[in-house]
Amino acid sequence: MDSPVVSFDELFAPADTIRLDPSIIIGWISFLDVNQAGSLLVTDGIGRSVNLFSSSGEYVRAYSVPECLPDLESFHPFSSRFLGEDRVVVMTLGGAAAVFSIDGRCIGATRRLPEPSQGFCTSDESIFFLGIPSMMARTSDQNAIIVYSPELRKLREIYVELPEFPVLNAGRGGIIGRNIDCFSDGPFYTYLGSMDAIPALPNENYSKQRPEFYKKRPRDLTTEISLEAKRREWNNYITTDGIFALDGQTRMLVYRNIDDRWQLEETEGLSVHLGLSIASNIKQFPNRSTLSPISPLATGDGYVYSQGDPELLPDGDLGNPIVLRYRFIPPIQEYQ
Numbered sequence: 001m002d003s004p005v006v007s008f009d010e011l012f013a014p015a016d017t018i019r020l021d022p023s024i025i026i027g028w029i030s031f032l033d034v035n036q037a038g039s040l041l042v043t044d045g046i047g048r049s050v051n052l053f054s055s056s057g058e059y060v061r062a063y064s065v066p067e068c069l070p071d072l073e074s075f076h077p078f079s080s081r082f083l084g085e086d087r088v089v090v091m092t093l094g095g096a097a098a099v100f101s102i103d104g105r106c107i108g109a110t111r112r113l114p115e116p117s118q119g120f121c122t123s124d125e126s127i128f129f130l131g132i133p134s135m136m137a138r139t140s141d142q143n144a145i146i147v148y149s150p151e152l153r154k155l156r157e158i159y160v161e162l163p164e165f166p167v168l169n170a171g172r173g174g175i176i177g178r179n180i181d182c183f184s185d186g187p188f189y190t191y192l193g194s195m196d197a198i199p200a201l202p203n204e205n206y207s208k209q210r211p212e213f214y215k216k217r218p219r220d221l222t223t224e225i226s227l228e229a230k231r232r233e234w235n236n237y238i239t240t241d242g243i244f245a246l247d248g249q250t251r252m253l254v255y256r257n258i259d260d261r262w263q264l265e266e267t268e269g270l271s272v273h274l275g276l277s278i279a280s281n282i283k284q285f286p287n288r289s290t291l292s293p294i295s296p297l298a299t300g301d302g303y304v305y306s307q308g309d310p311e312l313l314p315d316g317d318l319g320n321p322i323v324l325r326y327r328f329i330p331p332i333q334e335y336q
């Protein structure tokens with residue numbers, strides 16, 4: 001089902017700006033999660049920290065994996081998410097993971113997950129880790145989502161599709177930690193080069209949507225060509241950067257390398273052209289796509305969050321990056 005392109009302001013309206021407590025220095029928001037109360041869980045890729053802020057930006061506390069694993073040699077968090085309203089999950093580049101109570105107490109931790117993962121999402125009492133295709137393939141046509149308890153006990157595996165373009169997906173790419181998200185009807189996942197996200201569980205309401213700007217990559221990357229040639233091949237076609245849950249029933253995908261002919265007035269001058277596609281998992285409204293002047297950082301409760309410039313402090317110094325919030329405007333046309 002096609003997803004026609006409309007202007008960004010037809011789908012999103014500026015809501016407010018959140019200024020993070022300057023008593024805590026944030027270098028770069030590499031990952032952001034938001035709970036139902038609007039609290040912000042900030043992963044700082046430069047400061048190598050995970051900090052909790054209130055919905056108004058007041059500092060609450062930090063979560064440090066070495067406190068759960070004292071002999072951990074390095075701590076470089078790349079993704080952290082709320083698990084319900086009273087727990088937090090942190091994952092590191094080295095494979096270590098930890099679960100904390102919201103007040104900072106360690107609930108479970110491991111120095112390395114048995115199955116490598118580049119992203120996870122949470123729902124109810126479960127943590128869903130999407131495997132790395134080149135390392136997790138069980139057969140010629142399966143990957144797996146590994147489901148863990150809050151104590152990081154393995155519960156089960158959900159077998160999922162392998163990517164259509166295995167070489168393209170062999171390394172890291174896209175928005176880190178955003179290849180999977182959880183919805184009311186289960187996890188959806190995506191790969192680089194995917195046209196749409198894929199439900200991990202049987203879903204009779206699901207229909208694949210095709211953004212109007214989407215042009216399928218004609219072939220996978222080849223392993224024999226030079227790094228520069230690979231970079232050109234990568235940039236010549238759309239890549240699917242990630243998936244976000246706007247709410248429990250609405251998915252939003254982010255695409256990179258959109259053809260210049262789709263450029264809209266509000267995206268002129270941007271060095272990177274990002275496309276967004278929005279679809280209802282339960283067919284509440286028609287699919288829509290847009291070219292985006294912002295880079296989505298998080299979503300939740302019908303809002304999109306983006307990282308702005310560092311705040312200018314009264315003394316003239318630069319403070320933390322501001323967080324910009326946009327409200328999603330569901331298309332009003334009746335779903336056909």
